Amino acid sequence: MKYIQDYTVILKKRGTQEWTHNMNSFNDNLSKILEGNIRFNYQINDKHTLGMKYQPNKQLSPDGSRETYTHVTTDNQLYDEIYSTANNYTNDDWGHEINAYYNGIVGTANIDFNIDYFQNGSREYSNVKELSEKYENRNVHSIGDVKNRLVAGKLIVSLPLGKGTLAVGSEVTYTHRNDDYLNEENYVPTSYSKLEEINAAGFAEYSQNFPWGDWSVGVRYEQDKFGHFENNQHIDEQSRTFDNVFPHLSFSTKWGNIQTQLSYTAKTVRPSYQQLSNNVSYSDRFTQQKGTPTLRPTIIHDLSLAAVWKWLQLSLSYSQTKNWILYWGELTEEDGSQTMLSYRNWNKSIPTFSAFLSVSPKIGCWSPMIGIGVKNNGLQ
Template identity: 30%
Template structure:
């Protein structure tokens, strides 16, 4: 590892030395209020014939740097929404002020017709401020309308890439509730990265970076949001209130948040299971038909406090600490199962069992803390970004189970304890080299997790395990703008992970393992007239969550147990993506191949119909291709955002099946999933806004799961705002009007088959009211570290 770090350092130093002899043109681009402008195009033209010499794009601070032997000429500065400006390199003084394009701004205000999305390498940057998207309620509601993203059920996904990680002003978002607390009015732009480069953990398949509006001014400000969510199917109610406060004085900012919530939700499912096993010449089949109701309840309170201090023009430090408390959390479960067991071909061997189970599970969180500290600065031309993160929490669960089998009663109790500790740091250095920016960095995390579980049930052993995982990563990435070629970026990430699993009861189950991997990435983007294009490649991995590695046998219900496997391997994925954009049309395509893919599998646990649910690595590669077309025009007061496309997996499995004469059979998963996501927004006079949305997914295959029904989610929104700058805003939403979001899934393991019919109620009435006073966006610049490890501790 020391040799690798030394080699990277020598490379950086040598490239810096090579670049120092070149003259350059450097400066900052700001708007009329003096605010830095990002993604502004700056082109150097020769004085004689106005020929193109070199170009650059401004960063988050408005800074640009053009390295060229010819450092005199005319600068042409352009950005959407601003008038094109020309400046002489000898007289512009290092600062260019762009003036608003009054005509375009008028269109934004009245019609909302400002182009919202542009391609930037392997990402799509969508402007929110000044468009119809800025009045979309919460950040979560707004993100579902951003090109490249969709809302599936209650979860946001990047098209074809799955669940992303989020950054808000450079700080990694740890709690998904932040997307419901953050308002769309506070957001300046959203960047969707479909093939993250070397600076991101190799497990990250998609990134969404949210940048809030940078407001100026001293004093106190706050915003208060109250939200009520009513389940129209079962009659339950969820509620939350969030208070954000901030105080600014010159270069110092103090901020804090308090959030209280109540959760009450019902899930209705009907799993139907078949399992077969052979004993000698006899084939026995077990048929289980179940009805399961789960009722989750909980209350919680969260808060955070932090500060941000700009020590000098190019030096900023900050710290943030957050705590979450859960009260009265848990669930009540009722299950009724009718089981038939019979030797195939012998009807007189039929055995019938009726089972009714009631379970109460209580959750307790003695503590749950997390924090971040950062330094963001610039020394000469060297950019420095340092983040330090910590996380510590404890979860306790106690269950009471009342079980009746053929009228014979049985009582059981369960006890579970889980503690997590994580410390991580990440350093990124950036330096302008030749025609672009070179970044090198390292990331380290240290994780300790202890799990204990016991249940008073025969045949299920008590488990007590401890996991230690230490990882270190080093990366290098270079991005530049080459004339007539386009924007090019290439990176390489090295990761060393040490995993130590200790079974504190049976040391024979303990193990240690170490992995060393290299993950390359590449992207290219160029513009051909009005068409923007990009290509990207990356290699990623998926590591099992820590609960997947725990060998504890967890009781789910009388016929289902769950356990992990510390011998699970990491999955590896090669991904190739292509993107093209013309005006308001965007085409995305992606191809992936995954080896050792992680999935869920079921095994026959005993001859009484009990199934053991376990994660495993697939022994065949999983291939997938996805294509999505998005249209986001604006016609007067009407702004639709329509996405249609498909994702197709291709995988063959040979399954052990005792019903077959050969003992095996082959299953092919290749049915495409067709998707349509249609969002419509109408901006009306007097600050009224009407919205409708429709999400449709056709049945098809997803990896080794078969989705056997179509899903349709139709919803409507009415919004009305009052006061200056829309300080008071009421938003009313009706979700899943047709109540067609029930999902049916088939899982085939050969000797075991499951048909799962589940319906988590999405038929809801949401009412939210927001008031803002002297609102100002946060200056917090922490980017976070160790996020992949923290995410794997989520369960």
């Protein structure tokens, strides 16, 4: 896959001085992926089926380069002109994905069981050369070494109850990540991080069909334990446990030729390991970046209405988002010359309203689609 990007960024910072960085960058990246797939399915009889899939994958010689020209001013006076090149080479380990499943009927109960295993790793070598018109040149070498492992299992048992169906189940996920960053020149400190997470969930859902519509109601309980280690030392203040309850409810019915569905869901979006990592990486002589181990998961409450009439579709949604994660910059020097980029949770709940209308009539052998939508949030 070939990836080319040409862009301009203007960054303004204000400390005791006002700094402006006008950056023009050109990125060129190339990656090739080798994948395989081995699978089998076996039907024991009419009531029992099992199978397995194994998928190895590897990126072949992924590399990339970036050229950046930066015009820097302080209080509208020229501070420096910097030309930098960054060349990256990544040595990827073989990735391995394994999935096994069982589906069967025991008495009146339907059993669905899945288990997954995943692992991968990469070692990225980066060389950044900065040529300064007024100050010292820099040659920055860094290595980022990442290894990931995941094991997950999910069990769902569905059985008739009254005139409807009850589904109960459990889901457990364990992830382990080693994330090391080494800088030869020590412009940023070398760090060795380990992140471990165990997520356990139990859930139940009951659904029933009525002459006037179909109902479904359920609840999910999750406990998430997150452990953070630096140089093999457990960091208590960055290791936390979250307990959450997520209900959901849906109702669908028909009004003549109009099919409608009203639903409410509560869900979470957890920060990525990159966002949680405490490693500091080098961007340029003015900017460093890192993750934030104390990030809280984002919680979303969503109320949606959908309606379909022939070739006309309408969807309306109102949501409240708590602990939204945003990219954040903080000055690390009083004059504003140095910046640390990281992440933080927005401390206000964000309301969002969206409406989308699409038309997809069939005209002869053609099926054109036209859509229009609006989305508004209360982020200020």
